Amino acid sequence: MGLSRTPELARLETFLGKAAETKVTVTDFQPLPGGAVQENWRLDADFAGGAFAGRQELVLRTDAPAPIPSSHDRAKEFRIIQAVHARGIKAPEALWLCTDQSVLEKTFFIMRRLPGIAAGHRVVKDDTLGGGHDTLAEELAVELARIHALDPRSLGLDFLAEPRPSPALAAARDFRAYLDVHPDPRPVLEWGIAWLEREAPPKGSVVLCHRDFRTGNYLAGKDGLVAILDWEFANLGDPDSDIGWICARCWRFGAVEKVAGGIASREAFVRAYERASGRKVDRARIDYYEVMAHARWAIIALQQGQRHVSGREPSLELALTAHVVPELELEILRLTQEGA
Amino acid sequence: MRERPHGADLLAIARETLRRDVLPLVPDESRYTALMIANAMAIAARDAELGERAARDALQRLATLLGPTRAEDLRSLNKELIRRIRTGVFRPGTPEHAAIGRHLWECALQQVRVSNPKYLERLGLK
Structure with missing residues:
Protein backbone atom coordinates (compact mmCIF):
# COMPACT_ATOMS: atom_id res chain seq x y z
CA MET A 1 0.00 0.00 0.00
CA GLY A 2 1.42 3.36 -1.02
CA LEU A 3 2.04 6.01 1.58
CA SER A 4 0.01 9.13 0.86
CA ARG A 5 2.22 12.21 0.92
CA THR A 6 0.17 14.41 3.21
CA PRO A 7 1.29 17.80 4.55
CA GLU A 8 1.31 16.11 7.97
CA LEU A 9 3.89 13.61 6.74
CA ALA A 10 6.03 16.40 5.30
CA ARG A 11 5.97 18.22 8.66
CA LEU A 12 6.91 14.97 10.41
CA GLU A 13 9.88 14.53 8.03
CA THR A 14 10.99 18.08 8.73
CA PHE A 15 10.79 17.44 12.48
CA LEU A 16 12.78 14.19 12.22
CA GLY A 17 15.29 15.88 9.94
CA LYS A 18 15.91 18.68 12.42
CA ALA A 19 16.16 16.20 15.34
CA ALA A 20 18.68 13.98 13.54
CA GLU A 21 20.37 16.80 11.60
CA THR A 22 19.92 15.14 8.23
CA LYS A 23 17.37 14.64 5.47
CA VAL A 24 14.66 12.16 6.42
CA THR A 25 12.17 10.33 4.18
CA VAL A 26 9.31 8.46 5.83
CA THR A 27 8.66 5.15 4.06
CA ASP A 28 5.93 3.70 6.28
CA PHE A 29 3.53 5.32 8.72
CA GLN A 30 0.47 3.43 9.94
CA PRO A 31 -1.42 2.78 13.16
CA LEU A 32 -0.26 -0.18 15.25
CA PRO A 33 -3.10 -2.50 16.25
CA GLY A 34 -4.54 -2.47 19.77
CA GLY A 35 -5.81 0.31 21.95
CA ALA A 36 -9.16 2.05 21.97
CA VAL A 37 -7.61 5.12 20.47
CA GLN A 38 -4.70 4.93 18.08
CA GLU A 39 -1.80 6.12 20.15
CA ASN A 40 1.01 4.12 18.60
CA TRP A 41 2.13 4.36 14.99
CA ARG A 42 4.57 2.21 13.12
CA LEU A 43 7.09 4.54 11.53
CA ASP A 44 9.88 3.59 9.12
CA ALA A 45 12.16 6.27 7.80
CA ASP A 46 15.34 6.64 5.77
CA PHE A 47 17.91 8.93 7.35
CA ALA A 48 20.33 10.31 4.75
CA GLY A 49 23.25 10.71 7.13
CA GLY A 50 24.31 11.55 10.67
CA ALA A 51 24.18 9.29 13.71
CA PHE A 52 20.99 7.63 12.45
CA ALA A 53 22.04 7.07 8.83
CA GLY A 54 20.05 4.34 7.10
CA ARG A 55 16.60 2.82 7.50
CA GLN A 56 15.24 3.25 11.03
CA GLU A 57 12.33 1.24 12.45
CA LEU A 58 10.51 3.48 14.90
CA VAL A 59 7.30 3.93 16.85
CA LEU A 60 5.52 7.25 17.15
CA ARG A 61 3.41 7.56 20.30
CA THR A 62 0.90 10.39 20.63
CA ASP A 63 -1.27 11.82 23.38
CA ALA A 64 -4.77 10.36 23.61
CA PRO A 65 -7.53 12.85 22.73
CA ALA A 66 -9.19 12.32 26.12
CA PRO A 67 -6.55 11.02 28.51
CA ILE A 68 -7.23 9.12 31.74
CA PRO A 69 -6.73 11.58 34.62
CA SER A 70 -4.25 9.40 36.55
CA SER A 71 -1.94 9.00 33.54
CA HIS A 72 1.02 11.18 32.58
CA ASP A 73 1.05 13.13 29.34
CA ARG A 74 3.49 12.12 26.61
CA ALA A 75 6.13 14.63 27.64
CA LYS A 76 6.35 13.14 31.13
CA GLU A 77 6.15 9.56 29.89
CA PHE A 78 9.03 10.36 27.53
CA ARG A 79 11.15 11.51 30.47
CA ILE A 80 10.25 8.40 32.49
CA ILE A 81 11.14 6.02 29.65
CA GLN A 82 14.44 7.82 29.05
CA ALA A 83 15.29 7.76 32.75
CA VAL A 84 14.59 4.06 33.30
CA HIS A 85 16.19 3.06 30.00
CA ALA A 86 19.34 4.93 31.05
CA ARG A 87 19.38 2.83 34.24
CA GLY A 88 19.36 -0.38 32.23
CA ILE A 89 15.69 -1.22 32.64
CA LYS A 90 14.22 -3.10 29.67
CA ALA A 91 12.26 -0.21 28.22
CA PRO A 92 12.18 1.13 24.67
CA GLU A 93 14.81 3.70 23.72
CA ALA A 94 12.97 7.02 23.47
CA LEU A 95 14.70 9.31 20.98
CA TRP A 96 12.84 12.58 20.42
CA LEU A 97 9.92 14.43 21.95
CA CYS A 98 7.84 16.93 19.98
CA THR A 99 5.65 19.34 21.93
CA ASP A 100 5.27 21.69 18.95
CA GLN A 101 1.55 21.36 18.14
CA SER A 102 2.05 22.64 14.59
CA VAL A 103 3.58 19.30 13.55
CA LEU A 104 0.82 16.77 14.33
CA GLU A 105 -1.56 18.93 16.40
CA LYS A 106 -0.66 16.91 19.47
CA THR A 107 2.41 16.05 21.51
CA PHE A 108 4.24 12.90 20.47
CA PHE A 109 7.53 11.12 20.92
CA ILE A 110 9.57 8.76 18.80
CA MET A 111 11.13 5.55 20.07
CA ARG A 112 12.94 2.66 18.51
CA ARG A 113 10.69 -0.19 17.47
CA LEU A 114 11.54 -3.48 19.16
CA PRO A 115 10.76 -7.04 18.11
CA GLY A 116 8.27 -9.21 19.97
CA ILE A 117 4.59 -9.76 20.64
CA ALA A 118 2.59 -7.60 23.03
CA ALA A 119 -1.01 -8.73 22.37
CA GLY A 120 -2.19 -10.44 25.57
CA HIS A 121 -4.33 -13.12 23.95
CA ARG A 122 -1.36 -14.24 21.82
CA VAL A 123 1.10 -14.22 24.71
CA VAL A 124 -1.04 -16.44 26.95
CA LYS A 125 -1.84 -18.89 24.12
CA ASP A 126 1.71 -19.42 22.88
CA ASP A 127 3.91 -21.14 25.44
CA THR A 128 6.95 -20.84 23.17
CA LEU A 129 6.96 -17.04 23.40
CA GLY A 130 9.46 -15.36 25.65
CA GLY A 131 11.47 -18.59 25.83
CA GLY A 132 8.40 -20.32 27.28
CA HIS A 133 5.99 -19.04 29.88
CA ASP A 134 8.13 -20.10 32.87
CA THR A 135 11.15 -18.19 31.58
CA LEU A 136 9.03 -15.21 30.61
CA ALA A 137 7.39 -15.03 34.04
CA GLU A 138 10.80 -15.32 35.72
CA GLU A 139 12.25 -12.52 33.58
CA LEU A 140 9.21 -10.33 34.25
CA ALA A 141 9.59 -10.83 37.99
CA VAL A 142 13.29 -9.96 37.76
CA GLU A 143 12.55 -6.82 35.74
CA LEU A 144 9.87 -5.72 38.18
CA ALA A 145 12.31 -6.17 41.06
CA ARG A 146 14.88 -4.08 39.14
CA ILE A 147 12.36 -1.28 38.59
CA HIS A 148 11.50 -1.31 42.30
CA ALA A 149 15.19 -1.19 43.22
CA LEU A 150 15.77 2.13 41.41
CA ASP A 151 16.29 5.16 43.60
CA PRO A 152 13.42 7.36 42.41
CA ARG A 153 15.11 10.56 43.65
CA SER A 154 18.08 9.89 41.38
CA LEU A 155 15.92 9.80 38.24
CA GLY A 156 15.37 13.54 37.98
CA LEU A 157 11.62 13.06 37.63
CA ASP A 158 10.44 15.90 39.83
CA PHE A 159 6.77 15.37 38.97
CA LEU A 160 6.55 11.97 40.68
CA ALA A 161 4.40 12.34 43.76
CA GLU A 162 4.44 10.28 46.93
CA PRO A 163 0.89 9.12 47.72
CA VAL A 206 7.54 3.55 48.64
CA VAL A 207 9.34 2.96 45.32
CA LEU A 208 8.98 3.70 41.62
CA CYS A 209 6.09 1.51 40.43
CA HIS A 210 5.16 0.89 36.82
CA ARG A 211 1.46 0.80 37.74
CA ASP A 212 0.37 -0.94 34.57
CA PHE A 213 2.73 -3.91 34.73
CA ARG A 214 0.77 -6.72 33.08
CA THR A 215 0.39 -9.03 30.13
CA GLY A 216 -0.41 -6.84 27.13
CA ASN A 217 2.11 -4.21 28.22
CA TYR A 218 5.35 -6.02 27.55
CA LEU A 219 7.02 -7.39 24.45
CA ALA A 220 7.72 -11.11 24.53
CA GLY A 221 10.41 -12.09 22.07
CA LYS A 222 11.50 -15.52 20.89
CA ASP A 223 13.87 -16.14 23.77
CA GLY A 224 12.66 -13.91 26.54
CA LEU A 225 11.33 -10.61 27.70
CA VAL A 226 12.22 -7.79 25.30
CA ALA A 227 10.81 -4.68 26.96
CA ILE A 228 8.27 -3.25 29.36
CA LEU A 229 5.95 -0.83 27.54
CA ASP A 230 3.39 1.85 28.45
CA TRP A 231 4.93 3.87 31.26
CA GLU A 232 2.19 6.49 31.39
CA PHE A 233 0.96 5.46 34.85
CA ALA A 234 4.41 5.08 36.48
CA ASN A 235 4.63 6.79 39.84
CA LEU A 236 5.71 6.31 43.43
CA GLY A 237 3.81 3.57 45.20
CA ASP A 238 3.79 0.29 47.07
CA PRO A 239 5.83 -2.36 45.21
CA ASP A 240 3.27 -4.99 46.22
CA SER A 241 0.64 -3.10 44.21
CA ASP A 242 2.52 -3.90 40.97
CA ILE A 243 2.47 -7.60 41.92
CA GLY A 244 -1.26 -7.47 42.74
CA TRP A 245 -1.93 -5.72 39.42
CA ILE A 246 -0.38 -8.40 37.20
CA CYS A 247 -2.39 -11.01 39.14
CA ALA A 248 -5.77 -9.39 38.41
CA ARG A 249 -8.16 -11.64 36.50
CA CYS A 250 -8.53 -9.17 33.62
CA TRP A 251 -4.89 -9.65 32.54
CA ARG A 252 -5.11 -13.43 32.15
CA PHE A 253 -6.79 -13.18 28.74
CA GLY A 254 -8.82 -16.30 29.35
CA ALA A 255 -5.99 -18.36 30.87
CA VAL A 256 -7.72 -17.91 34.24
CA GLU A 257 -5.91 -20.66 36.14
CA LYS A 258 -2.56 -18.90 35.59
CA VAL A 259 -3.07 -16.08 38.01
CA ALA A 260 0.08 -14.11 37.20
CA GLY A 261 -0.73 -12.52 33.83
CA GLY A 262 -2.09 -15.74 32.34
CA ILE A 263 1.43 -17.22 32.14
CA ALA A 264 2.37 -18.44 35.65
CA SER A 265 1.01 -19.23 39.07
CA ARG A 266 1.03 -16.37 41.54
CA GLU A 267 3.37 -18.29 43.81
CA ALA A 268 5.90 -18.94 41.03
CA PHE A 269 5.89 -15.25 40.10
CA VAL A 270 6.17 -14.03 43.70
CA ARG A 271 9.00 -16.47 44.48
CA ALA A 272 10.94 -15.31 41.42
CA TYR A 273 10.38 -11.73 42.52
CA GLU A 274 11.58 -12.56 46.04
CA ARG A 275 14.75 -14.18 44.71
CA ALA A 276 15.47 -11.17 42.51
CA SER A 277 14.64 -8.47 45.05
CA GLY A 278 15.88 -10.17 48.21
CA ARG A 279 12.65 -8.97 49.83
CA LYS A 280 10.17 -11.31 51.50
CA VAL A 281 6.69 -10.61 50.14
CA MET B 1 -49.36 -2.52 19.73
CA ARG B 2 -45.68 -2.99 18.88
CA GLU B 3 -44.89 -4.81 15.69
CA ARG B 4 -43.34 -8.25 16.08
CA PRO B 5 -40.53 -9.21 16.13
CA HIS B 6 -39.55 -6.94 19.02
CA GLY B 7 -36.16 -5.32 19.54
CA ALA B 8 -34.38 -8.20 21.31
CA ASP B 9 -35.59 -10.66 18.71
CA LEU B 10 -34.46 -8.46 15.82
CA LEU B 11 -31.05 -7.97 17.40
CA ALA B 12 -30.65 -11.72 17.86
CA ILE B 13 -31.38 -12.58 14.23
CA ALA B 14 -29.33 -9.62 12.98
CA ARG B 15 -26.38 -10.81 15.05
CA GLU B 16 -26.73 -14.40 13.88
CA THR B 17 -26.77 -13.21 10.27
CA LEU B 18 -23.74 -11.00 10.85
CA ARG B 19 -21.79 -13.92 12.30
CA ARG B 20 -22.95 -16.51 9.77
CA ASP B 21 -23.02 -14.56 6.50
CA VAL B 22 -20.82 -11.50 6.94
CA LEU B 23 -18.02 -12.41 9.36
CA PRO B 24 -16.44 -15.03 7.05
CA LEU B 25 -16.11 -12.37 4.34
CA VAL B 26 -14.62 -9.69 6.60
CA PRO B 27 -10.90 -9.06 5.96
CA ASP B 28 -8.53 -9.84 8.84
CA GLU B 29 -7.88 -6.23 9.77
CA SER B 30 -11.61 -5.63 10.36
CA ARG B 31 -12.37 -8.92 12.08
CA TYR B 32 -11.90 -7.53 15.58
CA THR B 33 -14.30 -4.67 14.80
CA ALA B 34 -16.89 -7.10 13.42
CA LEU B 35 -16.60 -9.22 16.58
CA MET B 36 -17.04 -6.09 18.71
CA ILE B 37 -20.21 -5.27 16.78
CA ALA B 38 -21.54 -8.80 17.33
CA ASN B 39 -20.70 -8.51 21.04
CA ALA B 40 -22.42 -5.13 21.37
CA MET B 41 -25.53 -6.57 19.69
CA ALA B 42 -25.55 -9.50 22.10
CA ILE B 43 -25.29 -7.17 25.10
CA ALA B 44 -28.07 -4.97 23.72
CA ALA B 45 -30.34 -8.00 23.21
CA ARG B 46 -29.74 -9.25 26.77
CA ASP B 47 -30.23 -5.73 28.12
CA ALA B 48 -33.59 -5.51 26.33
CA GLU B 49 -34.58 -8.86 27.82
CA LEU B 50 -33.19 -8.57 31.37
CA GLY B 51 -32.31 -4.94 32.07
CA GLU B 52 -35.65 -3.59 33.26
CA ARG B 53 -36.43 -6.59 35.41
CA ALA B 54 -33.01 -6.32 37.10
CA ALA B 55 -33.58 -2.65 37.86
CA ARG B 56 -37.07 -3.39 39.24
CA ASP B 57 -35.71 -6.16 41.50
CA ALA B 58 -32.90 -3.95 42.73
CA LEU B 59 -35.34 -1.15 43.52
CA GLN B 60 -37.57 -3.50 45.50
CA ARG B 61 -34.74 -5.02 47.53
CA LEU B 62 -33.22 -1.64 48.22
CA ALA B 63 -36.51 -0.06 49.32
CA THR B 64 -36.91 -2.85 51.90
CA LEU B 65 -33.28 -2.72 53.04
CA LEU B 66 -33.10 1.03 53.49
CA GLY B 67 -36.46 1.39 55.21
CA PRO B 68 -38.44 4.62 55.04
CA THR B 69 -36.57 7.22 53.02
CA ARG B 70 -37.47 10.10 50.74
CA ALA B 71 -35.76 8.36 47.84
CA GLU B 72 -38.16 6.65 45.48
CA ASP B 73 -36.48 5.80 42.19
CA LEU B 74 -33.52 3.43 41.91
CA ARG B 75 -31.05 6.24 41.30
CA SER B 76 -31.94 8.14 44.49
CA LEU B 77 -32.09 4.90 46.49
CA ASN B 78 -28.59 4.03 45.27
CA LYS B 79 -27.41 7.51 46.21
CA GLU B 80 -28.88 7.05 49.68
CA LEU B 81 -27.18 3.65 49.97
CA ILE B 82 -23.86 5.22 48.97
CA ARG B 83 -24.34 8.01 51.51
CA ARG B 84 -24.80 5.38 54.25
CA ILE B 85 -21.83 3.29 53.03
CA ARG B 86 -19.64 6.39 53.17
CA THR B 87 -20.75 7.36 56.67
CA GLY B 88 -19.85 3.85 57.81
CA VAL B 89 -23.23 2.82 59.21
CA PHE B 90 -22.85 -0.76 57.95
CA ARG B 91 -20.51 -2.53 60.35
CA PRO B 92 -18.89 -5.79 59.19
CA GLY B 93 -20.25 -8.72 61.15
CA THR B 94 -23.73 -7.21 61.59
CA PRO B 95 -26.85 -8.62 59.85
CA GLU B 96 -27.35 -5.25 58.07
CA HIS B 97 -23.88 -5.46 56.57
CA ALA B 98 -24.50 -9.01 55.39
CA ALA B 99 -27.87 -8.05 53.89
CA ILE B 100 -26.37 -5.18 51.90
CA GLY B 101 -23.57 -7.49 50.75
CA ARG B 102 -26.15 -10.00 49.46
CA HIS B 103 -28.08 -7.25 47.71
CA LEU B 104 -24.96 -5.92 45.98
CA TRP B 105 -23.92 -9.44 44.98
CA GLU B 106 -27.34 -9.90 43.37
CA CYS B 107 -26.99 -6.54 41.57
CA ALA B 108 -23.54 -7.41 40.23
CA LEU B 109 -24.75 -10.87 39.19
CA GLN B 110 -27.71 -9.45 37.28
CA GLN B 111 -25.51 -6.93 35.50
CA VAL B 112 -22.96 -9.54 34.49
CA ARG B 113 -25.85 -11.63 33.09
CA VAL B 114 -26.34 -8.73 30.68
CA SER B 115 -22.72 -7.71 30.03
CA ASN B 116 -20.93 -11.06 29.96
CA PRO B 117 -22.85 -14.22 30.97
CA LYS B 118 -19.90 -16.40 29.87
CA TYR B 119 -17.98 -14.97 32.80
CA LEU B 120 -20.54 -16.51 35.17
CA GLU B 121 -20.33 -19.89 33.43
CA ARG B 122 -16.58 -19.92 33.97
CA LEU B 123 -17.13 -19.22 37.67
CA GLY B 124 -19.77 -21.98 37.89
CA LEU B 125 -22.45 -19.37 38.60
CA LYS B 126 -25.64 -18.67 36.69
Missing part, protein backbone atom coordinates in the same frame (compact mmCIF):
# COMPACT_ATOMS: atom_id res chain seq x y z
CA ARG A 164 -0.23 10.25 51.17
CA PRO A 165 -1.05 9.21 53.83
CA SER A 166 -0.22 5.82 52.24
CA PRO A 167 -0.41 4.39 48.71
CA ALA A 168 -3.48 2.29 49.60
CA LEU A 169 -5.45 5.07 51.29
CA ALA A 170 -4.52 7.59 48.59
CA ALA A 171 -5.83 5.18 45.93
CA ALA A 172 -9.12 4.65 47.78
CA ARG A 173 -9.50 8.41 48.10
CA ASP A 174 -8.80 8.94 44.37
CA PHE A 175 -11.33 6.26 43.35
CA ARG A 176 -14.00 7.90 45.47
CA ALA A 177 -13.13 11.33 44.08
CA TYR A 178 -13.79 9.97 40.60
CA LEU A 179 -17.10 8.39 41.65
CA ASP A 180 -18.12 11.83 42.97
CA VAL A 181 -17.99 13.23 39.44
CA HIS A 182 -19.21 10.10 37.62
CA PRO A 183 -22.83 10.65 36.56
CA ASP A 184 -24.22 7.30 37.80
CA PRO A 185 -24.12 5.93 41.37
CA ARG A 186 -21.94 2.79 41.71
CA PRO A 187 -22.81 1.19 45.07
CA VAL A 188 -20.76 -2.00 44.51
CA LEU A 189 -17.61 0.01 43.86
CA GLU A 190 -18.35 2.20 46.89
CA TRP A 191 -18.69 -0.98 48.94
CA GLY A 192 -15.34 -2.21 47.59
CA ILE A 193 -13.67 1.12 48.35
CA ALA A 194 -14.98 1.01 51.93
CA TRP A 195 -13.38 -2.46 52.20
CA LEU A 196 -10.10 -1.14 50.76
CA GLU A 197 -10.04 1.57 53.42
CA ARG A 198 -10.90 -0.76 56.30
CA GLU A 199 -8.34 -3.36 55.27
CA ALA A 200 -5.57 -1.00 54.09
CA PRO A 201 -2.16 -2.50 54.95
CA PRO A 202 0.36 -0.48 56.93
CA LYS A 203 2.51 1.75 54.77
CA GLY A 204 5.57 -0.14 53.54
CA SER A 205 8.41 1.02 51.34
CA ASP A 282 3.71 -10.75 52.49
CA ARG A 283 1.08 -12.76 50.55
CA ALA A 284 -1.75 -11.04 52.45
CA ARG A 285 -0.66 -7.70 50.97
CA ILE A 286 -0.83 -9.21 47.49
CA ASP A 287 -4.37 -10.45 48.26
CA TYR A 288 -5.24 -6.89 49.21
CA TYR A 289 -3.69 -5.35 46.12
CA GLU A 290 -5.48 -7.86 43.88
CA VAL A 291 -8.77 -6.44 45.16
CA MET A 292 -7.44 -2.94 44.60
CA ALA A 293 -6.39 -3.89 41.05
CA HIS A 294 -9.96 -4.81 40.17
CA ALA A 295 -11.29 -1.60 41.71
CA ARG A 296 -8.70 0.49 39.91
CA TRP A 297 -9.37 -1.12 36.55
CA ALA A 298 -13.13 -0.69 37.15
CA ILE A 299 -12.59 3.05 37.71
CA ILE A 300 -10.45 3.32 34.56
CA ALA A 301 -13.04 1.32 32.57
CA LEU A 302 -15.77 3.68 33.82
CA GLN A 303 -13.67 6.65 32.72
CA GLN A 304 -13.06 5.05 29.31
CA GLY A 305 -16.77 4.28 28.91
CA GLN A 306 -17.61 7.83 29.89
CA ARG A 307 -15.55 9.15 26.97
CA HIS A 308 -18.15 7.49 24.77
CA VAL A 309 -21.24 8.01 26.96
CA SER A 310 -20.51 11.74 27.27
CA GLY A 311 -20.60 12.04 23.49
CA ARG A 312 -17.09 13.51 23.40
CA GLU A 313 -15.60 10.55 21.61
CA PRO A 314 -18.13 8.09 20.15
CA SER A 315 -16.39 4.71 19.96
CA LEU A 316 -17.65 1.13 20.05
CA GLU A 317 -14.51 -0.07 21.82
CA LEU A 318 -14.89 2.56 24.55
CA ALA A 319 -18.59 1.73 24.85
CA LEU A 320 -17.79 -1.96 25.34
CA THR A 321 -15.11 -1.13 27.91
CA ALA A 322 -17.86 0.21 30.18
CA HIS A 323 -19.43 -3.25 30.03
CA VAL A 324 -16.47 -4.92 31.74
CA VAL A 325 -17.26 -2.98 34.94
CA PRO A 326 -19.96 -5.43 36.17
CA GLU A 327 -17.63 -8.44 36.09
CA LEU A 328 -14.95 -6.42 37.89
CA GLU A 329 -17.49 -5.51 40.55
CA LEU A 330 -18.48 -9.15 40.89
CA GLU A 331 -14.81 -10.06 41.24
CA ILE A 332 -14.34 -7.49 44.01
CA LEU A 333 -17.27 -8.96 45.95
CA ARG A 334 -15.97 -12.50 45.36
CA LEU A 335 -12.42 -11.74 46.47
CA THR A 336 -13.52 -9.86 49.59
CA GLN A 337 -16.33 -12.34 50.31
CA GLU A 338 -18.47 -9.29 50.85
CA GLY A 339 -21.28 -10.69 48.72
CA ALA A 340 -23.00 -14.07 48.49
